[in-house]
Structure formats: C-alpha cells, structure tokens
Amino acid sequence: MSYKPELTGSWWLKHRFFMLYMLREATVLPLVFLLCSLLAGIYSLASPEQFASWQAFMARPWVLALHGLALVAALYHAFTFFQLFPRVMPIRIGARLLPPALMVAVQWAAVLAVIVLFLWLFGNSQGAI
C-alpha cells in the first residue's frame, strides 16, 4: 500500500475554506457568459434592428438571471481581489505603511466611481434614473 496521499476531484468539498476558494474560481463562469453577450452586442451595433434584437435577447429572463449572477460574482471577485492588493503591493509613505483597510476602501470607491460614471453616461434618456 502506498502512503502517498491521493488527490481526488472532490477534495475541495471537504472544507469550507476550500469551497470558498473554488467559489472564487467559479466567479469567471458567469463572466464568460457576459463576455459572449457583450461580444454579440458589439456585432449588433451594425444596424439598429440588430441592436434591438440584441436588447430583446438581453431582456430574456434566463439571460437576466445569468447576468444577475455575473454581477454577484464580479462583486465577490472584487471583494477577494481587493484584499490581495495591500498584501502583494504594500504602499509605504515615508516610514508609515498605508493601512490595508484604507487601500481596500479606495478600491471600492473606484468601483463606485465607475458605476456612477456609467450611469451618468448612459442613464440620460427617458429612463427612471
């Protein structure tokens, strides 16, 4: 018999920490769907009719659901990714280390700023916002 531990494909189900790790890896799955949707959107810009049918596709309930999942996944990814930055690249000002919590907060502020920018750029028409 061998003492070499065998790794099976289900090792990550055995601990909450491993599951969270795999969940983070899985955040890219709805992202891939979003990227394909956006690619279709780019090609639909060829004519107003194609753009309208792309918008109809985007409004389908299952597409909306997957994109809702993509938003949650993007925010979860951001949550994990922003914690890495102060560890990978600690910023020193003089002798003092910039507090990691502040660096995380600045990154969330950037997310918010981009959302506000997009709403300002695209939310100008007859919509509710």
Add this chain to the structure above:
Amino acid sequence: MKTHAKLPSTAKSSRWHGLHLEPIWWSLFSAGGVCFAVFVPAVVLVFAILAPLGFITLDYSQIVSWYADIWGLLFTGAVICLPAFHAAHRIRHGLHDLQIGGGLLSVVICYGAAALLSVAALYGWWQLSG
C-alpha cells in the same frame, strides 16, 4: 552556475519546459482581475440589468458613435480582452484543481479561447471604427 555546480550533467533534463510564458499569463490574469473587479460591475449593472429591465433606455446612435471612437477600443480591452484572459487562467487552474485535463492541452484550449474572443471583439471594433 555556481549553485548547480555539483549537479550531474543529466540534471539538466532534456524535457521541454514550454516557452516560459507563465509571466505573460500571470500579468494578463492580474490586469484582467483588476478590470473584472473595477469595470465589470458597472457594465453588467448598466447594459445587462438596468437597460434590459427598462430603467435605462440605451441610445443606439450615441452608443455607436462612442464605440466607434477610441472609447470602444478601451472598452473592448478593459471589459472583454483582459477579463477573458483572467477567466482563461482561472478555468485552466480550476480544471487542474478538479483533476480534469491539464498540461499543454488545457493551456492551448483556455488561452486559445480567450485569444479568439479577444480577436473577435477587436475585429468588431475595427469594423465599426473603420
């Protein structure tokens, strides 16, 4: 090499180690991760949730004129190409974690798909801008 002086000559194995592209994959993964975290939430919210639900009405001619400009190229790079390589990297290593595939085939399929998606998106921009 001082540190390897005592190793027998066979230690320099003849195995092909690839093209040492890992730094490139990791840089693309990292840059894509930043874009995924900072730009993608706004894009999903506006184009994939608020607009389809009717809270925002997208103006076709305005979007075309913006997209055909340099902004479309920046959008394509930051929201499609870089996140695509980020996703490819995670899928490649996620498959390895699940003990599926691995090796050169995973590399070719994952990054190849990201490259195809990127080229398709960039070609779409080029067509509109040209």
